[in-house]
Structures are given as C-alpha cells and as structure tokens.
Amino acid sequence: MNHPAPDMGDPVGRYEMMLTIRRFEERITRLFREGLIPGTAHLCIGQEGCAVGAVAAARRTDPIVSNHRGHGHFLARTADPVALMAELLGKGTGACMGRGGSQHLCAVRLAFYGTNGITGGGLPTATGLALSQKIRQTDAAVLCFFGDGATNQGTFHESLNMASIWNLPVVYVCENNLYAMSTPVSESMKVSTIADRASAYAMASACVDGMDVEAVRLAVAAALERARTGGGPTLVEAKCYRFCGHSKSDRLVYRSREEEARWRLRDPIKLCREQLLADGADEGRLSEVEKRAEDRIEEAYGQAAAAGEPTPDQVLASPYSEGKGAQ
Numbered sequence: 189m190n191h192p193a194p195d196m197g198d199p200v201g202r203y204e205m206m207l208t209i210r211r212f213e214e215r216i217t218r219l220f221r222e223g224l225i226p227g228t229a230h231l232c233i234g235q236e237g238c239a240v241g242a243v244a245a246a247r248r249t250d251p252i253v254s255n256h257r258g259h260g261h262f263l264a265r266t267a268d269p270v271a272l273m274a275e276l277l278g279k280g281t282g283a284c285m286g287r288g289g290s291q292h293l294c295a296v297r298l299a300f301y302g303t304n305g306i307t308g309g310g311l312p313t314a315t316g317l318a319l320s321q322k323i324r325q326t327d328a329a330v331l332c333f334f335g336d337g338a339t340n341q342g343t344f345h346e347s348l349n350m351a352s353i354w355n356l357p358v359v360y361v362c363e364n365n366l367y368a369m370s371t372p373v374s375e376s377m378k379v380s381t382i383a384d385r386a387s388a389y390a391m392a393s394a395c396v397d398g399m400d401v402e403a404v405r406l407a408v409a410a411a412l413e414r415a416r417t418g419g420g421p422t423l424v425e426a427k428c429y430r431f432c433g434h435s436k437s438d439r440l441v442y443r444s445r446e447e448e449a450r451w452r453l454r455d456p457i458k459l460c461r462e463q464l465l466a467d468g469a470d471e472g473r474l475s476e477v478e479k480r481a482e483d484r485i486e487e488a489y490g491q492a493a494a495a496g497e498p499t500p501d502q503v504l505a506s507p508y509s510e511g512k513g514a515q
C-alpha cells in the first residue's frame with residue numbers, strides 16, 4: 189500500500205517530505221554500494237530545506253526546472269519515490285521508463301521539466317518556459333534550481349538578462365552549497381553574496397538561510413507572487429551545505445571535517461523538528477511521520493525492485509509525449 193503524500197501546505201507535511209527525501213537518498217546510497225544501481229548520483233542530503241521550501245511555495249502548475257542534484261526537487265513535486273526508485277533501477281515503471289536515470293528525470297504532467305547534467309543547462313530552459321507563460325498569458329510562474337557553480341556559466345547571465353528585459357515570470361533559486369565539485373565559491377567569484385549578481389540585471393533578489401525550510405518557503409513565495417503579478421523575475425540565493433561528496437567518487441579532500449561538523453549542527457531536518465516542537469507540535473505525531481517516511485521508502489524499494497525491465501515499446505516511446513514521465 190502506498191502512503192498518502194505529505195501535505196506540503198502543512199509544516200509537519202514539509203518535515204515529512206524532507207525526511208522522505210533524506211531516507212530515499214540514504215537508501216539509494218546502500219543500493220549503489222551493493223552494486224544494484226549503476227553509474228553515479230549527486231545527493232542532496234543537507235539541502236532538503238531548499239527543495240521542500242521552494243516547491244512548497246509553488247502551485248502544482250508552476251513549471252520546475254532542476255539540475256544534476258535533483259532527487260529532492262523531483263520528490264518534492266511528484267511525491268512519488270516509487271517512480272524515482274524504479275527509474276534509478278532502470279525499470280519500465282520508472283518516471284522515464286528507466287531510460288533517464290538520475291540526470292534525465294522528468295514528469296511533464298506534473299510540470300517537472302527535468303533534471304540536467306549540464307551545469308547551468310536548466311537556466312535557458314526555465315527562461316524559455318517563462319517566456320511561454322507570458323506569451324500564453326497563463327498565471328503560472330517558473331521555478332528554476334541551480335548551484336553556485338552554475339552562476340559562473342554564460343547561460344546564467346544570458347538567462348537573467350533576457351528574463352529581466354522581458355519581465356518574465358520566473359524565480360531563479362540558487363542553492364549555494366559553497367562548492368562546485370571541489371572548488372570553493374570564494375575561489376571562483378569575488379562576490380560573497382550570489383544574490384548580488386541580480387543587480388547587474390536590475391532584478392529583485394533575496395538571500396536566505398537554505399537550512400531553514402520556512403525561510404526558503406517565504407522568500408520563494410514572495411518571489412513567485414511578484415512573478416505572477418507582473419513584477420518580473422527574482423534571484424533567490426539559499427545558503428546551504430551538501431553533507432556528502434559531490435558525487436560517489438568524491439573523497440572530500442578539499443574541505444575539513446570540522447567545517448562539515450559545524451554545518452551538521454544546522455541540519456535542516458533537525459532545525460525543522462526543533463522549530464515544530466517549539467511551535468507546539470506533538471512529539472508523537474512527529475515520530476509517526478518519521479516512521480512513515482522510512483516505511484514509504486522501504487515500500488518504494490520493494491515495488492521498484494519487483495517491477496519489470498522496460499519493454500521494447502517503452503524503449504521507443506518518448507517520456508515527453510506518451511511515457512510515464514508525461515503522465
């Protein structure tokens with residue numbers, strides 16, 4: 189039996205979604221170790237507050253464009269760990285029928301326009317989607333996720349410039365986790381606040397604590413409202429930290445264990461739990477959702493593992509038209 193999706197409109201639901209993402213990534217870490225998932229993946233453990241806070245602020249119809257570190261973005265939008273697990277296992281029931289894997293995930297019916305292995309590659313896609321909303325006069329606004337490293341790419345600057353001159357309904361969410369692979373932000377740019385880069389395009393901006401899911405949600409909600417009401421694009425910087433390596437092969441020689449321990453004290457899931465209790469949440473209810481997040485992932489693995497390989501028809505179908513990704 190599949191558990192009901194966490195309610196993203198409720199603070200405890202957002203806590204449950206963060207836990208679901210964390211448990212999912214811990215589970216796939218084991219599957220990689222056991223050799224059951226091929227290739228590599230970029231985990232967002234430590235960055236769940238950014239994914240959940242930003243996606244919770246959006247409407248279900250607001251298009252999302254993700255990057256290479258996109259499991260959290262995908263789960264926050266689709267609440268479907270079975271589809272993601274099956275995708276990573278290369279099964280026909282996967283979000284893209286097992287052909288996309290971690291880096292080419294989409295769920296077009298849910299306006300999730302893809303993870304992307306090209307650093308900065310999602311920014312022009314999001315900008316084009318925003319132009320499309322404007323031309324078609326929809327009331328949707330686009331959410332675009334990318335990292336600090338992507339803001340040194342030409343695509344970032346071209347996209348922000350176009351979004352600015354055309355006043356497009358888009359919110360650019362930079363998850364500044366302080367590193368692009370092994371390169372610290374301080375060595376790749378002179379600005380210490382990436383949000384300041386918006387001023388080059390006369391664009392609104394905000395810089396928030398990315399370890400605080402509610403701070404992210406409020407900043408992105410304000411930016412989406414601005415976008416929806418003709419106020420144009422916003423660059424939101426969420427300062428955060430990835431607790432694991434860049435990808436599976438990272439031996440973490442470029443940062444200290446002390447730095448990691450300092451950031452672990454500000455684990456977004458721990459902070460959220462503390463805040464919920466301070467706000468009067470019931471400890472028993474939190475334990476219940478903690479257990480449910482764990483069960484949800486175990487069951488997702490069970491269902492995904494039992495699913496079949498893609499059929500020849502699925503291999504030829506397009507995830508953008510007829511496939512599961514489009515559903």
Ligand SMILES: Cc1ncc(C[n+]2csc(CCOP(=O)(O)OP(=O)(O)O)c2C)c(N)n1
Binds near residue numbers: 257306334338369
């Ligand atoms: C155009 C391009 N250049 C280089 C790479 C190799 N690469 C993969 S991830 C990455 C770092 C991205 O850093 P950031 O944008 O900060 O995202 P993070 O990994 O920290 O989430 C790089 C350089 C790539 N995938 N695409």
Ligand SMILES: [Mg+2]
Binds near residue numbers: 363364365367368369
């Ligand atoms: Mg980074």
